[in-house]
Amino acid sequence: MTLIDSLINWESTEQVLVKKLALHPQRDDLQVLAAGEALILVRNWYGQLMLLLPCNKEELTRSSCGTLVIDLQNTAGSLALSPWVLCRDELFDAQSYWCDPSLMQLFKEETSGASLTLLLLERQDKEKDWLTPAKKSDSVRPTKRCIFFSVKGGVGRSSALTMLAITLARRGKRVLVVDGDFESPGVSSSLLPAGDGQPEYGVVDWLTAQALGADIPSLELMALEKAVAPSPLNAQLALQGQVLVAPAYGSKTEAYVSKLARTYRLSQDGKGYAQRLNEFLLTTETQHKIDITLFDCRAGIDDTAAAAITQLQADISFLFAINTSQTWDSYRLLFKHLRRNPALFANVTTEDEEEEPWELRSSLRLVSALTPQEYGPYTGYSENLRQNAYETFSEIYDADSGEDRCAFSPAPDDSEAPHAALRIQWVEALRAFSPLTEPAQVSDALNQAAFADFLNKATTLLGVDDEHST
Numbered sequence: 001m002t003l004i005d006s007l008i009n010w011e012s013t014e015q016v017l018v019k020k021l022a023l024h025p026q027r028d029d030l031q032v033l034a035a036g037e038a039l040i041l042v043r044n045w046y047g048q049l050m051l052l053l054p055c056n057k058e059e060l061t062r063s064s065c066g067t068l069v070i071d072l073q074n075t076a077g078s079l080a081l082s083p084w085v086l087c088r089d090e091l092f093d094a095q096s097y098w099c100d101p102s103l104m105q106l107f108k109e110e111t112s113g114a115s116l117t118l119l120l121l122e123r124q125d126k127e128k129d130w131l132t133p134a135k136k137s138d139s140v141r142p143t144k145r146c147i148f149f150s151v152k153g154g155v156g157r158s159s160a161l162t163m164l165a166i167t168l169a170r171r172g173k174r175v176l177v178v179d180g181d182f183e184s185p186g187v188s189s190s191l192l193p194a195g196d197g198q199p200e201y202g203v204v205d206w207l208t209a210q211a212l213g214a215d216i217p218s219l220e221l222m223a224l225e226k227a228v229a230p231s232p233l234n235a236q237l238a239l240q241g242q243v244l245v246a247p248a249y250g251s252k253t254e255a256y257v258s259k260l261a262r263t264y265r266l267s268q269d270g271k272g273y274a275q276r277l278n279e280f281l282l283t284t285e286t287q288h289k290i291d292i293t294l295f296d297c298r299a300g301i302d303d304t305a306a307a308a309i310t311q312l313q314a315d316i317s318f319l320f321a322i323n324t325s326q327t328w329d330s331y332r333l334l335f336k337h338l339r340r341n342p343a344l345f346a347n348v349t350t351e352d353e354e355e356e357p358w359e360l361r362s363s364l365r366l367v368s369a370l371t372p373q374e375y376g377p378y379t380g381y382s383e384n385l386r387q388n389a390y391e392t393f394s395e396i397y398d399a400d401s402g403e404d405r406c407a408f409s410p411a412p413d414d415s416e417a418p419h420a421a422l423r424i425q426w427v428e429a430l431r432a433f434s435p436l437t438e439p440a441q442v443s444d445a446l447n448q449a450a451f452a453d454f455l456n457k458a459t460t461l462l463g464v465d466d467e468h469s470t
Helices: 003-008 010-023 027-034 057-062 066-079 157-170 203-211 216-225 256-263 273-287 303-311 325-338 381-396 428-432 439-443 445-461
Strands: 039-043 049-053 080-087 104-111 114-122 144-150 174-180 242-246 292-297 316-321 364-371 422-425
Touching: 003 066, 010 027, 010 039, 010 066, 010 104, 010 114, 027 066, 027 114, 049 066, 057 080, 066 080, 144 157, 144 303, 157 174, 157 242, 157 292, 157 316, 157 364, 157 445, 174 203, 174 273, 203 216, 203 256, 203 273, 216 273, 273 292, 273 303, 292 303, 303 325, 316 325, 316 445, 325 381, 364 381, 422 445, 428 445, 439 445
Parallel strands: 039 114, 049 080, 144 292, 144 316, 174 242, 174 292, 316 364, 364 422
Antiparallel strands: 039 049, 104 114
16 A cells, blocks of 8 residues: 555545454454443544543553554554553543544444444534434424535525525425525525515524624524514515525624634534524524424535534425436445434434434435426436436335335335435526516426426425415
């Protein structure tokens, strides 16, 4: 292995370390030294590795594990930090390492009633909570949530969100649209005019105030009166419900870029980005008595985008795709990374046995965006997309052994599976889709046809009937 290989092949290094640990002659001695507690492999901000042992330095010195520790260091090679190993008594606030919710299991083996476990702790410049299973208590709410996500921009994600928001409001629902694409705000401009139509502040301002210690009553008042505005489309289209918009920034927002640079950091009270974002949603949903929240997520497989899928516990996360190798390769990278923490795909146990636990995979639903018309020699697009979707989503499906009835392994032709795409048809009229300036576009037959399959299936998934439809 070259120096470059040793520096960038992180998963291969993990696998070799695990194999070395599992087969080492001193493994049993280390198991005794650990006394049932886990060893922790820490990857720092640069990607270097350090081993934490759940014993005191003196206990390690007296033990016969010295050769094993050195062999593991040699196995880590160029990625090993110096010092390579730290014991519990050498760490400040050692318990925080062993209690970190983002720990991922790399290895566990039980012999004769004892166990040896190796966990991985990622230290990243941005928060790492997209690999952390969200707490069940966070999802206890009357409001349903939808995430709109794509691995690349320009696929009509915001247009679909706008059409769904209007459709739901036509059926009497109070809908909150949140512009969560902070680096490239956009969906709010489809629903709110510039200037006086904007609220004073936006989501980033609320997160900034919270991080700086604003009290709960002030944050509740800000969410109610200063960070959300009704869309003019409510009156223009005579909607029976209401579309409310929380933009990324407002008419009085100052130093937006400076605030944005700090949004993803831990707050002073130790709360991560996803937890704070969840608190904004809960506060705003409660203050405005929202029925359904539509969250427009940042495009890409960056952790701040993917955290919305794993941490906001959406009822549905719409994953937009076009049938290109770039799309499937990107989703495959995302799924492989999520798969690194099996806890994300396990049913969360709750005290209330009658309550169905939230499961990440059950919330995912593919959307075929910009779907071309098929005619004459131009056929097969949808079938090819279906095959590619199933192959890609299989990355997060369980192996179908036929014995485990709890296995999550949908069939290729399962119309309710995550990979079964909701279709948005491409029509030329979508190039100039701007309902705020041309409200009639929402009722235009061509646009209705383009979004019909998506809207019909999305509303069904949300349990919204057609009773209030106009």
